[in-house]
Amino acid sequence: MATDEGQQEQVLDLGAPGVGEEALDLDNTVSSLVSKTYLVWKIVSSRYISPAKVKAQTSAILACNGTYRVIEKGKNLFLFGFEFEHDRNKILRKAPWSVSGQLLVVKCWPPNLAIEQVDFSTTVFKVQIHGLPPDLSSLWRIEKLGGLFAEYNGLEETIKNMYGWLGFIRMKVQVRIDSPLISGILVKDFVGNTVWVSFKYEKLADFCYRCGRLDHTLQACKESPRPDEGIEKRGQEALALG
Numbered sequence: 627m628a629t630d631e632g633q634q635e636q637v638l639d640l641g642a643p644g645v646g647e648e649a650l651d652l653d654n655t656v657s658s659l660v661s662k663t664y665l666v667w668k669i670v671s672s673r674y675i676s677p678a679k680v681k682a683q684t685s686a687i688l689a690c691n692g693t694y695r696v697i698e699k700g701k702n703l704f705l706f707g708f709e710f711e712h713d714r715n716k717i718l719r720k721a722p723w724s725v726s727g728q729l730l731v732v733k734c735w736p737p738n739l740a741i742e743q744v745d746f747s748t749t750v751f752k753v754q755i756h757g758l759p760p761d762l763s764s765l766w767r768i769e770k771l772g773g774l775f776a777e778y779n780g781l782e783e784t785i786k787n788m789y790g791w792l793g794f795i796r797m798k799v800q801v802r803i804d805s806p807l808i809s810g811i812l813v814k815d816f817v818g819n820t821v822w823v824s825f826k827y828e829k830l831a832d833f834c835y836r837c838g839r840l841d842h843t844l845q846a847c848k849e850s851p852r853p854d855e856g857i858e859k860r861g862q863e864a865l866a867l868g
């Protein structure tokens with residue numbers, strides 16, 4: 627047992643190559659393969675879901691031109707290997723995904739990380755911003771609204787081309803799956819008037835209607851029932867956008 631403990635403490639340095647070791651590199655091949663044709667997926671569910679079931683359920687919704695493989699890497703953690711790079715990119719662009727109401731958190735696999743190190747604490751969402759007066763719709767103000775989320779990833783469409791605009795703005799954000807979803811926020815304009823701005827999450831899977839979190843459903847909620855259950859309402863303090 628003492629030997630095992632000793633081995634666990636030992637750290638093998640794989641960062642810098644020694645003399646002559648550069649020639650033995652495989653990392654360009656593997657890294658490039660991972661970056662172009664692979665994605666990692668985590669199904670947010672307490673139930674075990676088999677790779678065969680994931681393949682069966684995703685094949686109907688992903689509509690890939692080529693084939694893809696589903697490789698199990700842990701409980702509800704899967705590696706998807708795509709035949710075509712454009713299929714992989716389309717699926718990333720159209721995230722988030724869900725099967726049978728369960729959220730699928732899809733991520734690129736950063737080549738500098740092991741698959742077990744990939745961060746699944748956030749998921750991408752396209753969020754519609756409703757109720758924002760046109761005078762308060764400049765880019766920096768949208769960015770300020772996006773700052774209410776874990777990360778702001780920009781507008782979903784360009785604001786320069788408003789032909790066919792539906793009257794709301796769509797932004798791309800990262801949302802923490804263990805934090806309550808935000809339904810909206812009160813914003814303050816140039817003269818101090820306030821207006822309620824609401825957020826609508828596109829392709830929202832099942833979430834907890836009690837605490838508003840994505841990582842469990844009502845049956846598994848550990849919080850006590852409260853009268854204003856549901857998505858968190860911001861607005862005690864108005865966000866100044868004037």
Ligand SMILES: [Zn+2]
Binds near residue numbers: 838842843848849
């Ligand atoms: Zn809950």
